Amino acid sequence: MAASEQQGEKRSAEEETVLSLLDVLEEDEALQDEACxxxxxxxxxxxxxxxxxxxxxxxxxxxxxxxxxxxxxxxxxxxxxxxxxxxxxxxxxxxxxxxxxxxxxxxxxxxxxxxxxxxxxxxxxxxxxxxxxxxxxxxxxxxxxxxxxxxxxxxxxxxxxxxxxxxxxxxxxxxxxxxxxxxxxxxxxxxxxxxxxxxxxxxxxxxxxxxxxxxxxxxxxxxxxxxxxxxxxxxxxxxxxxxxxxxxxxxxxxxxxxxxxxxxxxxxxxxxxxxxxxxxxxxxxxxxxxxxxxxxxxxxxxxxxxxxxxxxxxxxxxxxxxxxxxxxxxxxxxxxxxxxxxxxxxxxxxxxxNKDPLMAALSSMSHVQQVELICEYNDLKTELKDYLKRFADEGKVVQSEDIKKFFEDLRSKKRRRLDNMQYYCS
Incomplete structure (x- = not known):
């Protein structure tokens, strides 16, 4: 591949727009504002x-x-x-x-x-x-x-x-x-x-x-x-x-x-x-x-x-x-x-x-905090999907107690993860 072509592809990749979660929500909010x-x-x-x-x-x-x-x-x-x-x-x-x-x-x-x-x-x-x-x-x-x-x-x-x-x-x-x-x-x-x-x-x-x-x-x-x-x-x-x-x-x-x-x-x-x-x-x-x-x-x-x-x-x-x-x-x-x-x-x-509270919270977060929130959300979605899938496979009806237990176990796992974290100070 010619050097000029490589530089062109590199420039194209650099110019590619990267949207954050906040950008997506802001665009969605603008559309909602126009519709209203x-x-x-x-x-x-x-x-x-x-x-x-x-x-x-x-x-x-x-x-x-x-x-x-x-x-x-x-x-x-x-x-x-x-x-x-x-x-x-x-x-x-x-x-x-x-x-x-x-x-x-x-x-x-x-x-x-x-x-x-x-x-x-x-x-x-x-x-x-x-x-x-x-x-x-x-x-x-x-x-x-x-x-x-x-x-x-x-x-x-x-x-x-x-x-x-x-x-x-x-x-x-x-x-x-x-x-x-x-x-x-x-x-x-x-x-x-x-x-x-x-x-x-x-x-x-x-x-x-x-x-x-x-x-x-x-x-x-x-x-x-x-x-x-x-x-x-x-x-x-x-x-x-x-x-x-x-x-x-x-x-x-x-x-x-x-x-x-x-x-x-x-x-x-x-x-x-x-x-x-x-x-x-x-x-x-x-x-x-x-x-x-x-x-x-x-x-x-x-x-x-x-x-x-x-x-x-x-x-x-x-x-x-x-x-x-x-x-x-x-x-x-x-x-x-x-x-x-x-x-x-x-x-x-x-x-x-009727502003979305999630939108207000994200506006005050740094980019790193926004990424962490996205990861937490994806983890929650995956675990909840797997948890409910067990009920579907067994043909059981999900009760309110089952949902409460899910979130209690989730909070317990998060506490254990935080307790095992090592902290360093300089």
Whole structure:
């Protein structure tokens, strides 16, 4: 073998990454932290139906039970595990003010195992094509096996649909932090937001047209019940990367600012008869900030808009603007707990409150101590496996007394080993 090849192999061996037990646990902890952020502290054991119209929760649609030929329906996290195991599910990430449909009148043959006593329908739920696994103005599945164009998907905070970046009219900003997006269709409906965008919005990269679709104009289609309002519910935006993983979760949440007017959100779940409106106190003689923003408004562009984390705090809260928000179904914009960042922070906080004690112990150990712990663990696993194997071979049932005896013998062996150790001092 040539000397250069030997040096190359030696260098490759030296550059090979060596992971310690602590590295593995830290990586696992990061994955758990991300998963908890995506699930937003949703309960994996109890159906969310008794909570009413939950402010924000992880949701799924079952293509097995409610295919495209049926009415759209959404199920909570717990029902996706307990009632729809093995079914074809669409992950919807998060929806606002939604009540679990599992087992209600939309499911012809399935009864909810966790909470079977449900009304026939949830009149205030809002649905779109996402519930049938279709997204964006191109109405394509995610991930799309026929789409070879690398692109990220972004969720509109108004219509809750996910859009390819190339179908938004302007591409998402590059190397610039933005927290929320309002799609082109919703901007055309909520035209007053253009005034705020002129000063508060984050500029997109370039103006583009959705050439890959046959639609001449961007529309947001909703399937609603007869009692449901005509305005779509609003969710906050998060980047959904084109992989099989859940949408990308932002690692940090920027501090929220305090609105000029006193606001407080209704924390009680809706009972299906009242809406989850935001209670807001309005100053009688407050000047309209929207009019001030309109003075500097430039030419209106027909495209999506991108917003920083603090933009909601700048929204006017005068009496006329409050009526405007109500007419467009946008009162949630004044709710500090509405954002995806607040939703994810709730999930992450539960991770912090339930830190693994083993992880904390290993963090304070030296490399040698970590290796010793691993050896002790492997010895314990081997001895316990051999001990239980004897019961299996003899067809005996393991009793609690047998387990106690095992650990007593283990402690006794450890004491004898320590007593026989020789100590040297210099």
């Amino acid at each position: 952020a995506v699930l937003g502290a949703s309960d994996a054991e109890k159906c969310s139906y008794p909570q009413g119209y939950v402010k924000r929760q992880a949701l799924y649609a079952c293509n097995t039970c409610t295919p495209k030929t049926e009415e759209p329906a959404g199920v909570c996290l717990a029902c996706s595990y307990k009632c729809h195991e093995g079914h074809e599910l669409f992950e919807l990430y998060t929806k606002r003010n939604f009540r679990c449909d599992c087992g209600n009148g939309k499911f012809k043959q399935l009864e909810c195992k966790l909470h079977p006593d449900k009304e026939k329908s949830n009149a205030q739920n809002k649905y779109n094509d996402n519930f049938f696994g279709l997204y964006c103005i191109c109405k394509r599945p995610y991930p799309d096996p026929e789409d070879e164009t690398p692109d990220e998907m972004v969720q509109c905070i108004v219509c809750e649909d996910w859009f390819h970046g190339r179908h938004l009219g302007t591409l998402p900003p590059e190397h610039v932090d933005f927290q929320e997006m309002v799609c082109q269709g919703c901007m055309e409906r909520c035209t007053f937001l253009r005034a705020y965008n002129s000063k508060l919005g984050v500029p997109g990269v370039t103006k583009i047209t959705p050439a890959e679709t046959d639609q001449e104009e961007i529309k947001v289609d909703f399937v609603e019940t007869a009692e449901a309002p005509n305005t779509p519910a609003i969710t906050t935006e998060e980047v959904k990367v084109e992989t099989s993983q859940p949408p990308e979760v932002k690692e940090e949440e920027k501090p929220s600012c305090t609105p000029s007017a006193s606001t407080s959100s209704d924390q009680k779940p809706c009972n299906g008869e009242t809406s989850c409106a935001v209670k807001t106190e309005v100053k009688a003689n407050s000047a309209c900030k929207l009019e001030e923003f309109r003075k500097g408004q430039g030419t209106a562009l027909s495209s999506a808009t991108y917003w920083p984390s603090s933009w909601r705090c700048q929204l006017c809260r005068c009496a006329e603007c409050m009526k405007l928000y109500a007419e467009h179904g946008l009162l949630f914009l004044l709710d500090d707990h509405d954002t995806v960042q607040a939703y994810e922070k709730k999930g992450k906080s539960e991770v912090q409150d």
